[in-house]
Amino acid sequence: MALLSKKDTNLITDPLADNNPITIQVLGICSALAITAELKASLVMAISVMFVLGAGNVVISLMRNIIPSKIRIIVQLIVVATLVIIVDQVLKAYAYELSKTLAVFVGLIITNCIIMGRFEAFALANGPWRSFLDGIGNSLGYGVILVIVGFFRELLGSGTLFGYPVFGDPIMKTGLYSTGYENNGFMIIPPAALIVVGIIIWVQRSRNPALVEEN
């Protein structure tokens, strides 16, 4: 028996393409704008969200039959906040340096609408295993966009990738900078992310016109 049925595989692959959480479901835009000035931050955020969304989806899915519908949003919020705080505290006690790196992401993870969005849309109606796959798939789809945006913003805005200079030294005017090239300061600030995400959406929809909404 295969580990994943075809339906299950789709849970992972769909969010990577035609059901991408950022470009199609328009979830998680805020963090996609906020933390993509550097590739490293994008990657850390993507991995953190994968943990939280994977685990959170399973917990919510296990509780789905006992959660009162009237207060389900609050319950979801408590579950995700509890998970994040537990991880944060454990890291602080046993992996302090790692926790320092992740500390700034904690608030961004709790408020990430992708997490509440997937709890609400999927985990409340599906079993734990499928919810787990859905969580992993959606966080992968989210991560892919974050990394693409982070790649362009860091490359064009700072001339570096993962902090390593790609184009030479902008201050000493070496490499590409000796020809008069300048870093684009606009790419550093969040509106640039909106434009990059917009271009991704445009490319994706022109390649697959079925995704274009009628209105």
Next chain:
Amino acid sequence: MANKTDSNVYTVVFAAVMVVVVGSILAFLASALRPNIKENERFEKQQNILYAMGVNENGDDAGSVNFIPTDVVEDEFASYIKEQLVIQGDKITEDNEAYLIDLKKQLAKIKKGEDYKLPVFIGEKDGKKFYIIPMYGKGLWDAIWGFIALDDTMTVQGVYFDHKGETPGLGANIKMRYFMDDFKGETILNGTQYAGIDVAKGNNDPLNNTKDDNEVDALAGATITGNGVSAMIRETVKLYKPYLETIRAK
């Protein structure tokens, strides 16, 4: 979905049980992990103070920030930091636990007009004396803090900045070496006035060759965090001015 989950009684009971369960888990976790976390925070403070006076494991390249390893930091701290002082009004006393003073609480006391304590650490390396002063201020989203090491000419020998929640890739870069290293050699004096050091956008000196302009180059996309750093240094210098006057070589 079953009907019972829609009733008010069920909803209230569920909410109550959930609060109790989640509350107990978090309370248990917090008290179980507290000793470990406290210890880590203590080591971190020692590492930060030593970092500001140049006791760290940084390589020569302008790469990443490398602290003294945690397993030796206690001994190193004891050997490099010769004196820990507490300034309380006109009184200066020695206190070996001065580094545990929480500056945030002391600043709150100042605001309320209560008596407050200001810690200073005197370090010695290669026969040179360092006066290390803690700082605390606010960035864009949350607290920022750090340490600044001065010599008796009021020239900065090193700084360390940290933050709670500045934006990764933008304001969070105040704890990157390329930013902190710029402060080295700058003076906090403008003539004989205590001025501090501004994180200036229009500095036009990206290599930071001019060391007497009380300015370092700002970070792109992090204006408010940078202003926070400027304000933090300015306030700290103001606060410690009476003490700095007593140690300044004239």
